[in-house]
């Protein structure tokens with residue numbers, strides 16, 4: 001990867017036929033504030049395949065080496081890891097830069113946090129930020145990137161209709177036109193309410209069927225089946241690309257979630273996973289792990305209770321999603337050129 005990065009003016013370098021900025025007033029604000037690598041800017045401007053990747057997966061994911069950029073390149077697309085490096089929102093982080101963020105520590109950055117870290121960066125505080133799905137979608141949209149591959153989407157937490165703990169990933173999908181390829185959301189979230197919320201937000205949800213006929217269920221991260229019917233189905237990458245293209249041509253600004261079930265050989269059945277989740281959730285409750293301490297505790301117990309199967313499964317699903325994202329980006333590039 002090129003270590004040399006220049007600040008580019010996104011709006012000028014991006015093909016206007018296919019990029020309609022969300023705000024007419026954002027041009028001068030965007031110029032110079034977001035750093036986009038020349039490779040990514042050039043690929044976007046010439047409608048080559050580009051895949052956005054999130055940095056939270058590295059800074060907060062604890063999954064070890066994922067080699068996602070290599071997977072994207074191997075399938076003919078340009079990877080664009082998004083995050084905040086030294087207070088600068090960046091699209092196209094290098095491996096060395098990501099490693100520096102991991103070692104020096106980074107904040108978790110969703111929509112609400114982006115301007116804070118960027119503003120603090122302007123004021124001389126060089127804070128790193130790992131962007132979540134929501135945060136990455138915003139940076140991808142600014143750079144004109146249409147496809148984003150990742151692991152699992154945030155969701156409505158159990159009891160979320162009372163606590164209002166609902167991931168900003170869901171509202172972002174309602175307002176930012178980027179196609180996210182993920183394995184659904186984790187089974188300890190409230191998946192029925194997550195799907196309801198996405199519908200209210202106007203987010204298109206489609207599950208890859210890969211030849212399966214009839215109803216196809218929405219996946220639940222480690223499990224291929226959440227027990228809930230997917231609102232829509234896409235057979236393959238070509239259909240997904242056509243949907244993305246249509247959404248853009250219609251000028252609909254909301255996002256798209258393509259759910260990609262975990263590869264069979266790594267999947268843990270819904271019944272097995274449900275038992276493990278029930279135990280972990282009950283223990284968290286009894287031991288008082290609530291609020292932001294809840295998810296880390298549940299994940300730790302799931303790792304233990306699945307005897308280490310959950311982590312390799314998590315790695316495999318992320319890699320599978322990123323491969324799919326690259327293939328979708330390649331198909332989309334054909335439609336755009």
Ligand code: PSU
Pocket residue numbers: 054056057060061110131132133134151152153154155166167168169186221
């Ligand atoms: N779900 C996962 N793995 C993850 C995340 C979610 O299975 O790493 C991360 C993603 O970055 C996602 C974020 O966007 O957590 C959601 O966090 P919150 O619920 O705080 O919005």
Ligand code: MN
Pocket residue numbers: 165166167168
């Ligand atoms: Mn939350």
